[in-house]
Amino acid sequence: MFNVLRAFKSSMCEVLLFCLLAAVPALAQPPHLVIRDDHGGPLEAQLSRVETLRQEGRAVAIPEGRCLSACTLYLGLEETCVGKAAIFGFHGPTTQFGTIALPQAEFERLSALMARRYPEPLREWFLLSARFHTITYRYVTGEELIRLGVAECPDQID
Structure with missing residues (x-):
């Protein structure tokens, strides 16, 4: 028994x-890390966060709102999707003071570092155009990014 x-x-x-x-x-x-109204931040910190998400295989959704500066590096993750109405603000690398230019060699190094994180053809566009905006943003809608090959978010995001 x-x-x-x-x-x-x-x-x-x-x-x-x-x-x-x-x-x-x-x-x-949750299945997606949902980003809304992210103003970026220090490049190195964002690169580290994006790499951690890449290693975890984590999906990122930017369905609406603004994704500015270093936030745009999420676009380099395979599992990132965007909403048509989301606004993305790109700019080239700057000093912490923004209005003081980086030495040319450092500008090129950091531009290449950032560009490697973007999918093609966004990478090429960044290197040819957006990186030269250092005081203002070069704004792009989610709809434009979808046309460039970034995945569109489903209507319902967790």
């Missing part, structure tokens, strides 16, 4: 453990 109870208790524990472990990924994080 005790052997039957032990076997039953052991099987129930295994089933319970299996159910708990199966539920953990679903509870750990």
